[in-house]
Amino acid sequence: MPLISLGVVTIVLAVLPKMGVPRVLPLYLFHFFVFLAMANMWNLLAGYSGLLALCPAAFIGLAAYTMTILTWVDVPFYVGIIAGGAAAALFAAIISPSVFRMKGVYFAIGTLVVPEILRLVFLRWRPVGGELHGGGAGYMVKGMAGVTMEHTYWLGLAIGVASVIVVGIILRSKLGLGLAAIRDNDATAASSGIDVFRLKLYSFVIAAFIMGAAGAIFYSYQGYIEPSAGFHIKWLMTALLATVIGGKGIEGGPLVGTIIVVILHFQLARYGELSLLIQGIILVVIMLAAPQGIMGLARDLRNGGGFRALLGSASQGRIKPRQI
């Protein structure tokens, strides 16, 4: 997206809450920004770096907990958000030597375990606040007096736009080139002199920071965090679904996908488990029928094959050699 139009859109979105629109709209948009940030980062990992990371919930929960716990020691929440992002990034850096040794499906399962471990840890560990009456392991976010929906809205906008900019910069940089090589083939990239570990690390840490910050921002709005919510698989699900629907490995994919995911989120909110069930069904159907996502379909149509190309191609970003 050209920088100027991005700037214009951002300004429009920023003044939106002041314009007397129905209260629902900023709420929708807030969720959109937060989910967009997470989806963009997941796309960076899985779509561009070849890291099918199932651990977004770890970064999100950790960052949100960091921010919340800091508010209990009188640290302002907006500082806590940055601290949360940093904590998630640090955590990513710490586990990377171990998880990057795992290839392919081992990496997927390895990263699946991480949020589960954190959830168990936070079920027992209460660094501040002492025992809760009646058990439980959650924390309220303190220091939120005087903070309006507008403030959290702007924070959400900030992280959403930041994620778009960060992805845009990375993809056009040397890092992006290196990542493209790694995604295709680890070993070949390494033999071309690319420091595979370092590039993956950058990707992983940046994604952790932004996902974490987005998560912290979300919980500053939510006001209360507990382990099973903070480390819930639904964070992965949201980012994954948005990326897959929109188009994995395509820059604009998460944006398109997130629009749909947010609509689904609100339309299905009252149905509880049915919501995740339907998301699961949509995921399976999309993966089987149109794995390249909406933007992928658009690109295939544009590359001139018309409908026939749509029906034939299940490739992800590659042009199949044509047999004469």
Added chain:
Amino acid sequence: METLADLASPIAIGVLLGGLYVVIALGLSLVFGVMKVINVAHGDLVILGSYFAYVMSTSWGLDPILSLVVGIPLFFIMGVFIERFLLHRAFRMSADAALIVAFGISLIIQNGAQLVWTPLSRGLMTSYTLESLKIGDVYLPVVYLVDFAMALVVVLAVHQFLKRTYLGQAITAASQDSETAQLMGINPARVYQIAFGIAMALAAIAGVSLALTFPFTPKSGVPFLIIAFGVIILGGLGSMVGTFIGGMIFGLSQTLGGHFLGPTGQLLVPFVMVLVVLTIRPQGLFGR
């Protein structure tokens, strides 16, 4: 200071628990060996087996183990269907695609089960649920012995199937070299379907075991997936003995973890172990 005698009970139960984990791991290992895909829905499919046994028991009064007479063929057919119509298509696209589809299936099963049976935790009660065998100072709950016995039978049966039948050898061959297996007249698609069907049948058996031993909820599947994965990684693919030992080690890690660290430790210790094994020795103790 804990003496060995105090630990005797968790150790004994941990070993027996290993039996349950072996049956769960076997299904996962079969699919992984043949298709090189980890079915992340496997844990949830085991829980589905538990719910099946629960329904058979509460609605029809059938003894859970007896219900397997219906359960095994039913789950086998389900497995063939899932592979044929869902996983196979994804698998042909890429390994990532198969993983994502399996993930979708996992969510469908978890939340579908939650809709039908509510998040309330369920369990199976039979005549022997509350009984224990006393050996020395140690009380061994009968259900654990039943689990272990079932595990032995299952492992033996699968081992013999793989070794002595043409179909079993076809599965083994296809998992070692799928292209050359075709040159033997083996249709890989059919092999995948059968392997998945067997994996589902094993899930049904594991589900019954599980339901007899623990209370379960729709979300209970994921921890079992993680532990089963740990078992096959630790034991090394393709080694029955390795899988059994891996199962017992994880069983022990759970009971000892629970003994020293409380209920959180029951899952925390095995989970951390999985990460450690994945990092240090992904080919396992007996791996090649």
Added chain:
Amino acid sequence: MSEEVLLRVSNIDVFYGGAQALWDVSLEVRSGEIVALAGSNGAGKSTLLKTISGVIHPAKGSIEFAGMNITKLNAYDIVAQGISQVPEGRRLFPEMTVFQNLAIGSYNGKARAKREENLTRVYELFPVLKERKDQLAKTLSGGEQQMVAIGRGLMSNPRLILIDEMSLGLSPLIVCDLFRVLHAIRARGITVLLVEQNVWQSLHEADRAYIIETGRIVLSGNALELCEEEEVREAYFGV
């Protein structure tokens, strides 16, 4: 040796890995013959063999076996028709024993009934395999592995056996033994199509031969006559 054409490949174009590998290739194998397909590395010999056994499908042209059109058949169905391939590099199942490798060779329906009979014959051809029958395939020497591979190919009760680069990496003594085995196989009524980089030896052992270069058949005919051909001697024997 009859005149009946067992295998007829007609004008096939084959693509492999996105590029064209074979151009307008035709060949015939008659019942009871040993036919050699010779040529240097990368000429397309293995591709041709894989196309016949159904691992690859031609983009153009047809393949007929015993009167039946097998062009579109999958590899696992072609075995049942009577064609067996001994793949390049042997491709044994590494974690299975010698016996298990041989046994899985008779997987397809018609061969199962004859398993014991075929097994006895294989042990007659390769006595050392009987000694090592419970040994894991990956622990065998190169020559022994090749014996298992050929034996496994025979277990499916084929009418035609395709052998891809039998002598690769093996000592001349063992290769001689293996060629002797080929004649024994032919004596049992099995037709042999052989792909070899070792042009000299294959021309001396076969009845007829095709020379293939960069995806095209350049010469064909009686094997010994081809040996005398000026072009062949220059290109492959360095004289």
